[in-house]
Amino acid sequence: MTTLAVQPPRYPVEQVPESSLHAVFRAAQRWASLHHREPIALHIGEPAYDIPPAAVEAMSRALRAGSCSYTSAEGMPQLREALVAKxxxxxxxxxxxxxxxxxxSCQGLxxxxxxxxxxxxxWLIPQVHWPIYRQQGMLNGYRxxxxxxxxxxxxxxAAIxxxxxxxxxxxxxxxxxxxxGAIADAETLRDLLALARERDWLVVADEAYEDFAYDAPHVSLAAFEADVDPYDRRVFSAFTFSKSYAMTGCRVGYVxxxxxxxxxxxxxxxxGAIIAPPTPSQIGALAALDAQDxxxxxxxxxxxxxxxxxxGLVAAGIIDAPPAGGWYALLNIASSGLAAEAFAARLLAERGVAVAPAAAFALPGDPSTEHxxxxxxxxxxxxxxxxxDAIVQACHEWGADRTPERLS
Known part of the structure; x- marks a missing residue:
């Protein structure tokens, strides 16, 4: 028998995992093509609300006026000044x-x-995380x-x-x-920053969902360094206009x-990476900052x-408590008798509902996301x-006749 030698990857990027979220996105597209209608899309973070009209008008005026020339690599001074005030x-x-x-903010991170x-x-990231963090760490050459x-x-x-x-x-x-959907309280953030100082770590605070704090106020980690000498500070902060202002496709954030x-x-x-951020999007972002209503x-x-x-989800035992912030919720569908990937595939095929298996948000081999x-x-x-409703019904109906094979 001939054994083929396993060749080491020629390019380091070969080792970077693809985001399995894109696989879910493609599956939903295939379902739509087959059924000639869109599935119920719970798998992606796209808001139902629109970009503030003032931002739309500002971008439109900029395009009509030809205001599309380069800015500096740092961005428009007017926008950055407004962000300093914010x-x-x-x-x-x-x-x-x-x-x-x-x-x-993705490119900023x-x-x-x-x-x-x-x-x-x-590069130290949460065990359950936005998958881009892992890709970025590997692309930048971190362990x-x-x-x-x-x-x-x-x-x-302490666990960190x-x-x-x-x-x-x-x-x-x-x-x-x-x-x-978890929110870190002020005491925990202070303790984390103290640990970072003790270990000489830099801290990257991703605050994309800063406004979406429902049960407790959001606190910016960098706020705890306001009275620290700048050259002793170690917190980088990242923000975006995608969430609060629905400017997802405009691609504008700041760090x-x-x-x-x-x-x-x-x-x-x-x-070296971008030359300049997109000018019309920056003009729209500047106008959006006034749209706090x-x-x-x-x-x-x-x-x-x-x-x-x-x-309904709490009553069904699918989640313990509502998420305190953000756009998302993690649901435990173990009562269905199916692993998350099989559940998501069947839910889409039979009920036209697209969801994302949480393995997409965990490091390989993490058993906590299996269901x-x-x-x-x-x-x-x-x-x-x-x-x-479809998720709750599926858990009840599929779990009623579950077999040991489905749990494997």
Whole structure:
């Protein structure tokens, strides 16, 4: 018998996993093509509300006027000045030279990772996380490690300390969190920052869902460094216009460097990676900052959707408590007798409801996500209610005749 030698990967990127969320997205597209209608889409974070009209008009005017020339790599000064004022309201001490407008916070997170990478460094991410974090760590050459979460998927500083390795250089913190909806309280954030100082870690705070805090106020991690000498600060903050302002496809976010030295590193990355953020999107973002009534209405819309569907899910034993923030909820469908991937495939095939298996949000081999799916609460409320009803019914009906084989 001939044995084929296993060749090592030629390119390091070959080792970077593809996001299984894209597989769910493609499956939903195939279902739509086969049935000539869209499935109930609970698998993606696309809001039911629209971009603020003022932002739409500002972008339209910019395009009609030909205002599409390059800005600096850092972004428009007017937008960055407005962002400094916004950040001050969150007790984040920033200046224009430390604020970088980015093509979405995703690219901003990637830029931070590239800017502070050192050979052999470790990238510490939540055990259950937005899958982009793992991809970004690997693409930037880090050794990626997960840290466990406590009850309710909340941060557990003692567990983080135990999970870190001697190589850990950067820790990623996401609050309110995707996909868990957990929010870190002020005391936990202070303890985490103290651990980071003790271990000489840099901290990346992803605050994409900053406005979507329902049961407790969101606190920005960088606020705890407001009274610290800038050159002793270590928190990078990342924000986006995708969530609060529904500007998902406009691709505009921003990141804040803790001091001028780190800002200089980020500037080099941005110059080499993007040249400049998209000008019409920046103009729209500047106008959107004045639309705080729309933001409050958007947050209230998602909160109402959460409050409508959660009682039924809690009663069915599919979730212990409503998520405290964000757009998403993790549901335990073990009562169906199916693993999450099989449940999601059958739910789409038989009931036209698309959900995301939570293995997409965990490191390989994590058994905690075997029977867990993620749903988005940000879409159309009637569709959400219908999809949740289908999930509850499926768990009841499929679980009633489950067999040992289905549990495997």
């Amino acid at each position: 950040l001050a309201g969150q007790r984040i001490d920033a200046d224009v030279d430390r604020v970088f407008v980015t093509p979405g 990637m830029a931070i990772g590239a800017a502070v990478h050192t050979p052999g460094a470790g 990626v490690t997960g840290y466990p979460l406590g009850p309710g998927y909340r941060l557990d500083v 300390a135990r999970a870190a390795t001697p190589d850990t250089r950067v820790i990623v913190v996401n609050s309110p969190a995707n996909p868990t 804040v460097a803790p001091n001028d030295m780190y800002a200089g590193l980020l500037r080099k990355v941005q110059e 729309a933001v409050r209405a958007n947050v209230a819309m998602v909160r109402r959707s959460r409050d409508e569907v959660m009682p 867990v799916i993620r749903i988005s609460m940000a879409g159309d409320r009637a569709q959400l209610a219908a999809g949740v």
